[in-house]
Amino acid sequence: MIDSKLLRGSLDTIILKLLDEHHEMYGYEITQKVKELTSGEIKITEGALYPALHRLEGKGILSTDVRSVGNRMRKYYTLTESGKTEVTTQLNAMSEFFNSLNLILNPKIA
């Protein structure tokens, strides 16, 4: 399983990318989707996920909608217009970071 310290810096990007692809998602669904896509290698804890979601909501990157589902309420997250721009920025930044990291970790290939 991937170290949570490594995950910390990329959590926002993961959330934004998933919301970009799935339009709207709720917290539990995000944790399950990440687990499924990475075959259980990445597990996002609730203690990391919700503060990140609230932080992104606070920045105006995400908007929310609370809807009734059966006998309880569920909060759905979607990207705002500025959030859609943010996805591209974050993905480009992450890609540049991986390329640079690769230059350090695999100098021979580079």
Place this chain on the structure above:
Amino acid sequence: MENKLNDKQVQDIFDFTAKKYVLYYDVQLELVDHICLRVEELMNQKEELSFEEALHKTYKSLGVFGFTKIQEEKSIQMNKYWGRKTLQYLTMYLKPPRLLMILLISLLLYNSLLVIQDLSEWLKVSIIVLISLMPILMILSHSWKWKNGHMADNKRLLIVESLFNHCVSLMALMQIGFQIVIQLGSYTLSPWLMALISLLVTLQYVLTYAVVHVFPVWLQDDLQKDYAHLIDIKDYVTGC
């Protein structure tokens, strides 16, 4: 057959989050749904697992500071939200012709301060304190009404309480600014100080107008969007 939690079990999870110091319904709501889904998943994976066991297992996986951290981040987000709304109000409001009106009111106030210059020290101070305290009292009384709003079952909402805290902070900031200006002149008012006081007091009243007439409408819109099932909406603004 898939396990689905019944109403009582959902309520038990609400009570459980409250016991773990998640005090606000708008924070609980999201956590409760998350815990319910996890508990259901565990009970479906292992049929002999009881609800209580599944809940205990779920809570253990959250970590000791799980709930506290979530509520803290939500509070920070709400403070930023109302800060942005105040800025939005000011940029919306401080435009011509309103800006001109504000300058005219400041000028009127400036002239009134010129008149009171000749009064005795204590009378002068009393008048200044009174005009600076009036908006504070209005802000306090209105935001207090929101705080003790019209929630069903006395539910507490962070969005409402953070607006109350925001209004109190605004009030404190304005008062600190006002006191600094007053103390600078030790109650002997130079024309510059009088102009500054006039502007500050006018701004205080502009923000008071927002607290009394604008923020309740915005709060109502937000509440109606997400928590309409909890609130007697029709009374919310008129009740302020």
